[in-house]
Structure formats: C-alpha cells, structure tokens
Amino acid sequence: MSRFAYVAVLVFVLVGTGWLEVLLRARVYARWRRLLMTLVPVVAVFCLWDLYAIASGHWTFDVERTLGVVFPGGLPLDEVLFFVVVPIASLLTLEAVRSVKRWEVGDEAPGECVDGVRVDGVRVSDGDAS
Amino acid sequence: MTYTQLAVLGVVAVAVLDLAVLRTRLLRRRVFWTSYAIVVFFQLVTNGVLTGLRIVRYDGDAIVGSSTPVDAAPPFLGDGRIAFAPFEDLLFGFALVLLTQCLWVWLGRRGVQRTPYAGPPRVRMPGQRR
Numbered sequence: 504m505s506r507f508a509y510v511a512v513l514v515f516v517l518v519g520t521g522w523l524e525v526l527l528r529a530r531v532y533a534r535w536r537r538l539l540m541t542l543v544p545v546v547a548v549f550c551l552w553d554l555y556a557i558a559s560g561h562w563t564f565d566v567e568r569t570l571g572v573v574f575p576g577g578l579p580l581d582e583v584l585f586f587v588v589v590p591i592a593s594l595l596t597l598e599a600v601r602s603v604k605r606w607e608v609g610d611e612a613p614g615e616c617v618d619g620v621r622v623d624g625v626r627v628s629d630g631d632a633s
Numbered sequence: 634m635t636y637t638q639l640a641v642l643g644v645v646a647v648a649v650l651d652l653a654v655l656r657t658r659l660l661r662r663r664v665f666w667t668s669y670a671i672v673v674f675f676q677l678v679t680n681g682v683l684t685g686l687r688i689v690r691y692d693g694d695a696i697v698g699s700s701t702p703v704d705a706a707p708p709f710l711g712d713g714r715i716a717f718a719p720f721e722d723l724l725f726g727f728a729l730v731l732l733t734q735c736l737w738v739w740l741g742r743r744g745v746q747r748t749p750y751a752g753p754p755r756v757r758m759p760g761q762r763r
Contacts, residue, residue, distance in 0.1 A: 508686065537740050552639070556636060561635070564688065589730075594733060600671070604762055606664040609657050
C-alpha cells in the first residue's frame with residue numbers, strides 16, 4: 504500500500520477538484536487543448552527546477568512510497584504527475600471562482616463579456632482592477 | 634543556489650511575467666487572490682501529508698530550517714516550517730499556481746479556446762452573484 508502514498512495525495516486532489524468542472528461548470532477539461540498548451544511549459548519548467556534541486560541535494564524522495572518509476576536524474580513519476588495535477592486543480596479553482604463570482608479574469612473578448620461572463624448588452628460596473 | 638534563494642527568485646520571475654511580460658495582471662485581480670486562498674489551504678493539507686510522512690525530505694543546507702529528521706516527523710510549526718513543510722514550499726507553490734494561471738489566461742486572451750466560458754454554476758453556492 505505504501506507504494507501508493509504519494510499517488511493517493513494526487514488522487515485526492517483530482518477527486519477534490521473534479522466536481523468543479525461539472526457542478527460549477529469550470530470548463531477547464533472542456534478546453535483541453537488550451538489546458539495542454541498551458542501544462543507543457545509548466546511541467547517543463549518545474550521538472551527542470553526539481554532536477555536541479557535533486558542534483559543539488561535540496562530534497563530527496565522516499566522511493567518506497569512512490570510508484571517506483573524514476574526518470575533519469577532521480578525524478579519519480581509521482582512528482583511529474585504532481586506538476587500536472589496541481590496546475591489542473593488551480594485552473595479548476597480559478598474558473599470555479601469566476602463562475603460563481605463573475606469576476607473578470609482578463610481573457611474575455613472585448614465587448615463580449617463583463618465581469619468574466621457573457622452579457623446581453625448591459626454593462627455592469629465592477630471595481631476590479633484591470 | 635539554495636532552495637530559499639530559488640523559491641524567492643521563482644516568485645519574482647513569475648510575478649514579472651504576469652505584470653510586465655505577458656501583462657495578464659492576475660496579481661491585481663480579486664479572482665486570483667480568492668482562488669489562491671482556496672488553493673493554499675489545500676496545499677497546506679496535501680503538502681503536510683507529503684512532508685509530515687517524510688515522503689519528501691529536505692536538506693537543512695538548502696532551507697532556512699533544519700533537515701527532515703531521519704527517524705521522526707519534522708516540526709508541525711516553527712524552525713522555518715508551516716504544516717510540516719518548509720515555508721519555501723509556499724513560495725514554490727505560489728510560483729506554480731501563478732505561472733499556470735498566467736499562461737492559461739494569456740492563451741485565452743490570444744484566442745486559444747477562449748470559449749466555452751466558465752459558468753453559470755449548476756448548484757447555488759454561498760457568495761454567488763446574481
């Protein structure tokens with residue numbers, strides 16, 4: 504069982520945020536191409552950081568409590584998956600907050616949205632900095 | 634470089650990316666700080682498991698606090714740690730979340746799957762607008 508200790512944390516994060524896609528219509532998974540294009544540089548940058556940290560001895564992993572797949576440089580598969588799962592969870596949270604609070608995020612088409620949601624011609628003012 | 638130095642550098646670099654390079658300006662938006670407040674709570678919980686169970690162990694030369702003990706859990710609070718994890722992990726997590734959301738918003742602004750927009754929620758949430 505201990506092999507699954509790290510991955511259990513990742514599953515907890517995925518399950519804990521999954522409902523945001525459905526019940527709050529976060530639509531992160533629905534925009535999967537944009538998600539993939541976001542994840543590629545994030546995973547690359549943080550894997551490089553991790554490899555540097557491992558090489559410098561900043562931290563080590565208890566491989567007995569990871570899946571046991573270790574990439575060259577000593578990077579466990581679980582850690583790579585962390586850099587996929589946590590960004591997805593953070594985007595689901597961002598989009599869920601937008602869905603509920605209708606605050607502007609900054610990617611809205613000009614004139615198409617106010618406060619991050621589609622409107623029918625009526626401008627609603629919002630104190631948000633932009 | 635130590636983990637402490639890299640973590641500060643990481644936050645500064647991503648903040649510059651957000652405010653000056655890609656100009657997504659998430660750091661100036663309520664939607665970012667609200668979603669980050671939710672994310673950081675769960676980071677403390679999940680990272681507390683990873684560090685408290687010593688699945689990830691840190692070297693005292695790389696962080697402000699001491700090394701993860703060989704035979705016991707690190708302190709829950711104090712000696713540079715918050716919820717078992719080095720406080721540097723909070724900076725690391727902040728950089729991970731901000732970089733992810735910054736790239737996501739930047740891609741959307743450039744027209745990569747800007748739609749379908751998030752919302753409206755299928756269920757009524759506390760603090761929901763309109």
